[in-house]
Amino acid sequence: MSAPIQNSDSIIPDSRFSAEVLTKEEKRKYRRHIQLPEIGEAGQLKLKAARVLVVGAGGLGCPVLQYLAAAGVGTLGIVDADVVDESNLHRQILYGPADVGRSKAETAAAVVARLNPLIGTEVHAVRLDMGNVRALVGAYDVVVDGTDNFATRYLLNDACVLLGRPLVSGAIYKFEGQVSVFNFEGGPTYRCLFPVPPGAAEAPNCSATGVLGVLPGVVGTAQATETLKVLLGLGEVLSGRLWLFDALTFATRTLRFARRPEQAALYLGTADPAAYAELCQPVLPTLTAAALRRELAGPAAPLLLDVREPHEYAAGHLSGAVSLPLSQLEARAAEVPATGPVVVYCQGGTRSVRAVALLQEGLGLRNLRSLDGGIQGFGEG
Structure with a gap:
């Protein structure tokens, strides 16, 4: 069984x-x-x-x-x-x-x-x-x-x-x-x-x-x-x-x-x-929902980047998050700051990993982290 x-x-x-x-x-x-x-x-x-x-x-x-x-x-x-x-x-x-x-x-x-x-x-x-x-x-x-x-x-x-x-x-x-x-x-x-x-x-x-x-x-x-x-x-x-x-x-x-x-x-x-x-993924920095909560409560809170689609963002997002859908990321990649901590999130954590990989490979950005479990996991934590 x-x-x-x-x-x-x-x-x-x-x-x-x-x-x-x-x-x-x-x-x-x-x-x-x-x-x-x-x-x-x-x-x-x-x-x-x-x-x-x-x-x-x-x-x-x-x-x-x-x-x-x-x-x-x-x-x-x-x-x-x-x-x-x-x-x-x-x-x-x-x-x-x-x-x-x-x-x-x-x-x-x-x-x-x-x-x-x-x-x-x-x-x-x-x-x-x-x-x-x-x-x-x-x-x-x-x-x-x-x-x-x-x-x-x-x-x-x-x-x-x-x-x-x-x-x-x-x-x-x-x-x-x-x-x-x-x-x-x-x-x-x-x-x-x-x-x-x-x-x-x-x-x-x-x-x-x-x-x-x-x-x-x-x-x-x-x-x-x-x-x-x-x-x-x-x-x-x-x-x-x-x-x-x-x-x-x-x-x-x-x-x-x-x-x-x-x-x-x-x-x-x-x-x-x-x-x-x-497997098949670059070494990507991530952080947990608990770690993000601690950082948001600290003196140097990271910029939050929401890579879900606009209707998902409109339905609910983390406070202060900037909307930059994954589907528009290549065209608008220059809008992502190259300095200062940035946390990228999506619904469940999959699209944010892709977004970080694209930005690392395309622009060489090293100040990005993906939120494990996405906004769904953050809400459950």
């Missing part, structure tokens, strides 16, 4: 829906699946009994969740500690304007429950880390990676290797996407394909570079397809193959790669916990 996971809630289907049989309602709903001899009722029962963990309820996670729910996957776990931002809405299609500021994991679960009340959802509104990754991954049959940072991708890979779980991975960049399935039946892992993590300057994200809104839909749907193939034992799974898609030319390529035993053996059980926190 896996250890309990904190801050998790479940929306479970009616108890009459046994995993051992299909009800009349399910037979009607999934008739087009059941008509396929490759699936049939036996395959649909496999889906009903399956547990899939979707890490990241953003651009990739939204279509993954929609299609797996519609297909009848019995239990979907949703991991995401973030809240819906207005800038998410052009690609994260589970959400609308009324959802801005709400928990992504909770909102996604509610939408999925409306789409298909015959399945269950488990909400994990937490940030994946060394402390919870084993319990989360171990509680599911297949893991789908819809995250946007390399540290989490390596952490997920290593946990899946340790616990023997297939990992369906997707990534997007501007107009390009890629999909592969790692650790499937002894196949190659993420480290076999990418043994050396990229440097901070080589680890772009949607906030800094932008992305075509429909691209996550294409890539996320491909991830959902591979997940169903893994669960049903259908076709040729993208194990040892990397599928590449270019939206501008609509060209696709598939690259093959082999298992590298020396890389596949690197997993969570032997990893240095600090390695994940520092």
